Amino acid sequence: MLSCLKKPLTVGTLLAAAALSLPGVAAAATAGPVDLGTLPGDQFSDVAAINAAGTMVGQSYPQDVRLRYHPVKWDRQGRISALPTLGGEQGSAVAVNDAGVAVGWAFDGHEGVHAVRWAPDGSVTALPWAGSSSDAGVISRTGVVAGGGVDPQGTRVSLRWAPNGSVTPLATLPGGGQTHVTGITGDGALLSGEATDAAGNQHAVRWTATGAITDLSPGNQGNPGATAAAINDFGVIAGTVTEAGRPAPVVWKRDGRQVRLGWPASPASATPRAINRAGVVVGSGYVDFAEDRAVRWSASGTTVLEGARRSAAVALNASGTIVGNVESVAARWDADGTETILGTLPGGQYSWATGIATDGTIIGRSDRSYGWHAVYWPAS
Known part of the structure; x- marks a missing residue:
């Protein structure tokens, strides 16, 4: 298994590269994942x-x-x-x-x-709930849990459980329908999510500990609507709004102010997946049919992490180390943008990195001859 080491590409460099194809540089072999x-x-x-x-x-x-x-x-x-x-x-x-x-x-x-x-x-x-079913999806550092359930009328609703187990239903938009929680702050005070309005449009939303809802994308209409992919400990939410029928990347500050994130294609089409405490956002941007590129948004601008191959960035830690995949094989990008292909299990062809711990340990999965297995890459 080979590592590929490559410096990050700025948007300007990406646009200047013919057909977005810049060669990688092969480096020394690296250990694969642990089954x-x-x-x-x-x-x-x-x-x-x-x-x-x-x-x-x-x-x-x-x-x-x-x-x-x-x-x-x-x-x-x-x-x-x-x-x-x-x-x-x-x-x-x-x-x-x-x-x-x-x-x-x-x-x-x-x-x-x-x-x-x-x-x-x-x-x-x-965890208590009076409806027919429920599930938990996120937990804060302080033990606040959030997820969803089906209420007695058969509607899917979002729920917040305090550390003592008491449950609070989260509000819906006026006349709206289903809601979905996507993230929680470390102290459990704010939650990110998505909700449909009375017309069936999807909105990015935020909830407080009392269940009160804020519509972060009130004027955004049409398909695919708006999304709230993730929230950091300071209440900054990364997601998308619809522009010209495509998802455009944005963040919402804690005060609800929307800030557009850059992407060179026009109309823009890019999707944030995660945000860390420093406000660095990662995800992927669309460049061609079935072709995305891993991207990082930070205070210094937009950086394309992998300019030549189909790729996506899906998670990062507080130190700014990013994980994702390149051509269906797990990859890591250091804070300086250096890329390392992480390999697969013996006999496998594919792997995906899906999360990263504070110390740099990476989790994901890989195929092998008799099926998919969870894997991890120990911190180096």
């Missing part, structure tokens, strides 16, 4: 999140048309253990905070689906 394996009897696994201590959470499942998910966690050494459900067979852990508290969903003994919280010792607690 996180599966529970006994399963063939596939996915890792969803990692905390600062190296605890990872996700799911393991068999090669079965029913896709029977089993919630799991891995320790810093990559050792897997099962997490309990509420008496049913299935569940999935999707987020974990630095205290080691994980959240997700699990079946009860009657196949009811409930949002759950797993303590560091693995014990499970159902």
Whole structure:
């Protein structure tokens, strides 16, 4: 497996490059990922999140048309253990905070689906909700949990659970329908998400701890509408608005002010995926049919991280190290833009990096002859 080391391209350089094709420079071999394996009897696994201590959470499942998910966690050494459900067979852990508290969903003994919280010792607690089903998607540093549920009328709503388990339904837009939480600040005071209005248009929104909603894109209409992909600890939200029928990248400051992010194509079409505490945003920008390029937006401007090949940046840590993929193989970009291709499991062709911890440990997945496995790349 080879690393590719390349300096970042500014937008001006990208536009000057013919057909966006600039050659990479091969470098020394690099170690591939570590296989996180599966529970006994399963063939596939996915890792969803990692905390600062190296605890990872996700799911393991068999090669079965029913896709029977089993919630799991891995320790810093990559050792897997099962997490309990509420008496049913299935569940999935999707987020974990630095205290080691994980959240997700699990079946009860009657196949009811409930949002759950797993303590560091693995014990499970159902989070209360009066509707027919619920699930948890994010957790703050302080233990605030958010997710969604189906209310007694059958409508999908968003929910916030305080550390003591009390639940607060999050407001919808006037006359609107479904909502979806996408992120939470470290203190749990603000949440990002998306909501539909009375006409069915999607809006980027923000909620406070009381459930009050702010429409961040009130004038934005049409398909695909507006999105709120992620929020940082200071309440800055990265997402998109619709311009000329395409998603244009923006951030919303804590005061609700919208700031346009640059992209050289016209009309603009780029999608933020993550934002760190420093306000650095990463994602991908569209350049041609089925072709995107990994991109970083920062105070110094727009930087195309990979100018020659199909790529995307999906996550970054506080130090500015970015992860994503290049031509369906996991990649890392250091803060100075240096690119490293991370490789695959032995016999695999594809891998994806999906998250990165404070210390630089990277999580993702890779194929191999008998299925997909969760993997991690230890911090160097």
